[in-house]
Amino acid sequence: MQRFAALLDDLTYHDQRNGKLRLIADYLRTTPDPDRGWALAALTDGLDMPHAQPALIRSLAAERLDPVLFALSYDYVGDLAETVALLWPVAGPGHPPPLGELIATLGRTGKAAMPGVVAGLLDQLDTTGRWALLKLLTGTLRVGVSGRLARLAVAQFGAVDPAAIEDLWPSATAPFTALLAWVEGRGPRPANPGGSAFRPVMLAHALDEATRATLVPGDFCAEWKWDGIRVQAAVSGPARRLYSRNGEDLSAAFPDLVGALDFEGVVDGELLVLAGPAVAPFADLQKRLNRKTPGAKLMRERPARLRAYDLLFDGPEDLRPLPFSHRRQRLEAMIGSGRPGLDLSPLIAFADWDDLARRRADTTGTAIEGVMLKRRDSPYLAGRPRGLWWKWKRDPHLVDAVLMYAQRGHGKRSSDYADFTFGVWADGDRLVPVGKACLGFTDAALEHLDRWVRGHLVKRYGPVAEVSAGLVLEIAFEGLQHSTRHRSGIALRFPRIHRIRWDKPAAEADRLDALLALLG
Amino acid sequence: MSATTLLRPTPSGLYCAAGDFHVDPTRAVARAVITHGHGDHARAGHGAVLTTRETAAIMRSRYGDGCAGRIDETPYGQVVDLGGLRLRLVPAGHVLGSAQLVVEQGGARVVVSGDYKRRPDPTCLPFEPVSCDLFITEATFALPVFRHPPAADEIARLLASVRRFPERCHLVGAYALGKAQRVIALLRQAGWSRPIYLHGALLALCALYEQLGVALGPLLPVPEGLKNALAGEIVLCPPGALNDRWSRGLADPVTAAASGWMRVRARARQRGVELPLIISDHADWDELTGTIAELAPGAVWVTHGRDDALVHWCGTRGQPAQALALAGDDDDHD
Ligand SMILES: [Zn+2]
Numbered sequence: 020m021q022r023f024a025a026l027l028d029d030l031t032y033h034d035q036r037n038g039k040l041r042l043i044a045d046y047l048r049t050t051p052d053p054d055r056g057w058a059l060a061a062l063t064d065g066l067d068m069p070h071a072q073p074a075l076i077r078s079l080a081a082e083r084l085d086p087v088l089f090a091l092s093y094d095y096v097g098d099l100a101e102t103v104a105l106l107w108p109v110a111g112p113g114h115p116p117p118l119g120e121l122i123a124t125l126g127r128t129g130k131a132a133m134p135g136v137v138a139g140l141l142d143q144l145d146t147t148g149r150w151a152l153l154k155l156l157t158g159t160l161r162v163g164v165s166g167r168l169a170r171l172a173v174a175q176f177g178a179v180d181p182a183a184i185e186d187l188w189p190s191a192t193a194p195f196t197a198l199l200a201w202v203e204g205r206g207p208r209p210a211n212p213g214g215s216a217f218r219p220v221m222l223a224h225a226l227d228e229a230t231r232a233t234l235v236p237g238d239f240c241a242e243w244k245w246d247g248i249r250v251q252a253a254v255s256g257p258a259r260r261l262y263s264r265n266g267e268d269l270s271a272a273f274p275d276l277v278g279a280l281d282f283e284g285v286v287d288g289e290l291l292v293l294a295g296p297a298v299a300p301f302a303d304l305q306k307r308l309n310r311k312t313p314g315a316k317l318m319r320e321r322p323a324r325l326r327a328y329d330l331l332f333d334g335p336e337d338l339r340p341l342p343f344s345h346r347r348q349r350l351e352a353m354i355g356s357g358r359p360g361l362d363l364s365p366l367i368a369f370a371d372w373d374d375l376a377r378r379r380a381d382t383t384g385t386a387i388e389g390v391m392l393k394r395r396d397s398p399y400l401a402g403r404p405r406g407l408w409w410k411w412k413r414d415p416h417l418v419d420a421v422l423m424y425a426q427r428g429h430g431k432r433s434s435d436y437a438d439f440t441f442g443v444w445a446d447g448d449r450l451v452p453v454g455k456a457c458l459g460f461t462d463a464a465l466e467h468l469d470r471w472v473r474g475h476l477v478k479r480y481g482p483v484a485e486v487s488a489g490l491v492l493e494i495a496f497e498g499l500q501h502s503t504r505h506r507s508g509i510a511l512r513f514p515r516i517h518r519i520r521w522d523k524p525a526a527e528a529d530r531l532d533a534l535l536a537l538l539g
Numbered sequence: 540m541s542a543t544t545l546l547r548p549t550p551s552g553l554y555c556a557a558g559d560f561h562v563d564p565t566r567a568v569a570r571a572v573i574t575h576g577h578g579d580h581a582r583a584g585h586g587a588v589l590t591t592r593e594t595a596a597i598m599r600s601r602y603g604d605g606c607a608g609r610i611d612e613t614p615y616g617q618v619v620d621l622g623g624l625r626l627r628l629v630p631a632g633h634v635l636g637s638a639q640l641v642v643e644q645g646g647a648r649v650v651v652s653g654d655y656k657r658r659p660d661p662t663c664l665p666f667e668p669v670s671c672d673l674f675i676t677e678a679t680f681a682l683p684v685f686r687h688p689p690a691a692d693e694i695a696r697l698l699a700s701v702r703r704f705p706e707r708c709h710l711v712g713a714y715a716l717g718k719a720q721r722v723i724a725l726l727r728q729a730g731w732s733r734p735i736y737l738h739g740a741l742l743a744l745c746a747l748y749e750q751l752g753v754a755l756g757p758l759l760p761v762p763e764g765l766k767n768a769l770a771g772e773i774v775l776c777p778p779g780a781l782n783d784r785w786s787r788g789l790a791d792p793v794t795a796a797a798s799g800w801m802r803v804r805a806r807a808r809q810r811g812v813e814l815p816l817i818i819s820d821h822a823d824w825d826e827l828t829g830t831i832a833e834l835a836p837g838a839v840w841v842t843h844g845r846d847d848a849l850v851h852w853c854g855t856r857g858q859p860a861q862a863l864a865l866a867g868d869d870d871d872h873d
Contacts, residue, residue: 031804031808032807032808032812032813032814032815033813034811034813035813038704038793038813041703041704042703045703085851085855087848087851088682088683088848088851088852091682091845091847091848091851092682092683092684092848095682095684095803095845096684096803096805097805098804098805101803101804102684105683105684105686105802105803106683106684146686
């Protein structure tokens, strides 16, 4: 335990990635099994430890420490676990248990016996050991090591391909003795996980405007980023599994979907629930996620569906090294015109980035939260490799504007107000228009708004109604540009009505200065 | 004359009316006794100064030969008789030349600890306990969270890091007077015989230590043009230079700091330190309380530092004690 504590201690101070990798690799080199494996489990969040409340630690402190000295010390140090670790009175050098034994002890200790067991361990550990134990117990350990970094350290330690570790990791269990034996060249390579095992997921980076400007549209495929949760379905004969992107098995919560899957292989996609033919709001999916086993009624009203993005395995064949465009063809061929529980997330045809931005902006009020850009030639790599996949979220700016004019729509909507011009406050109490948007809302909201416009009419110019300044619209937009068309001198890019703020007084809407500040 | 009336706190520091002198005065006075060379204790501009030979040398080196009207260098243990008032300086174990001041008159004895520590230090004489009626103690690290580990263990951690990161240099922030030389001496004790590289601000005091008989082994100034050639080496600098422009040219340094404050994570993180070394020239909680218990004086006065915790501790032991609330902030000096 002391050695692990010293590692954690070092990791909290070393910010450099390479430094952290070296520290972990050194630890693996100098620590025997099974402790080093348990340490890896602790670093990669794979440790099943009971959590203690801060109250337990406070009560231990109250038993052993002078309350005034404790209070003065806590005030100075600012961290409960650290304060107790530093203050804990020890009789002499102790005999701390090895990490594996300590974990086992805590694992079988009930709530009532916990304070005594923890106090006994604190008596045996040194300052750093006590700090590490209390941090682990309270779940407040922050050493800046992701699971991926720890796995990379394992690969560097044994000079093996990081991809191999990523592949084997999900089916390995703590304390990873067989895996480490192979890494050290002392044992056989553990068997590749079977057909229904979880495969590490490939993730995208968020795209900022500066990076976007450097990307060539023709290099990328675009697809919608659906507002569900990212999952992986792995099917091999009778073994069917649905995993979260972290490898958590969700199969039991979605028997309707898992039961329907009839392909062979591994599909990467988005888990959604439906309300009729449409995708239900995320809250409905959350409701299903919260049930370990859903009732028949819930499954009937909110059936689950997998919207497929990618094909990792086609039967036993590993497609991950192939370019995305190839995998996509194989995915389309496999799904064909549709399979039970499964449909295809369509690719978006686009001419250029502005075109795609416009399409993305048009998705307000849908189950789409943005666009994914995937390099056509990208292999499927575990983790978050740079430069291959980008998520271009609809990540709008928001402004509270005041409704100024409403305009009747065309065709079917010609009797309703459908187009709305809004403005923000400038020089005191003057409203200046900054944009115009139609309402991407439900009919009920539209009706409500229509009624408001009729009740606050000031003047009519043909199809356009001027209204009194009394209704705040929360406007989402992608950016700002200079405009000679608007009196305000600026125009919002892709503005849309995000919400109607029935509750907000018009006087409290935003001012032009706030928008101009965005222009920089 | 009772011990508690021999000295009294004033805005300029502790003052002894019977001998008409201040101890470590905070502003220029006619007559001063200086316990050691740190800037918050030894200031320039006094009329007459009484201090040890080493502290006198340190003061001249830092402030110039004219730093005081007159300096009376007094060997440790030698009694200075001021007409019935007897003074002597006794080793404090803090830095080279550091002293406690013992004041006696008519059977009453006061000890002013100055800054002190009880740990062995190859660069200075060890603290010498003197029983007394009034012990005026420092309290820089007077919180029970401050328990300094053995300095040799911390040096071993530094050397382990040097082995672990051979392609980087190790930059250790250490206070220019005392800490820097102690770290060097401890490295030599641990077998590090390579040249140790020094920031310019450390050169003069290290040379002075050697002149005064403290061997430090091969020391070199950091070569300005070749900073990036120091991979695998140990470089010392003042704490303030750890993150400034000067350190930028070094070969991907592992930043370390040798200070008692490194015991608390937030303090180390605040300075961006990757390798905190808990090496202090001040007494830790156990040394402070142990010394009071050992001396069992009639009264304890607590000068600068965390007086609240130490006065409380004295109270729990039935040891009369009070805080003096003298000005002084040792924060950056350890
Ligand atoms: Zn000092």
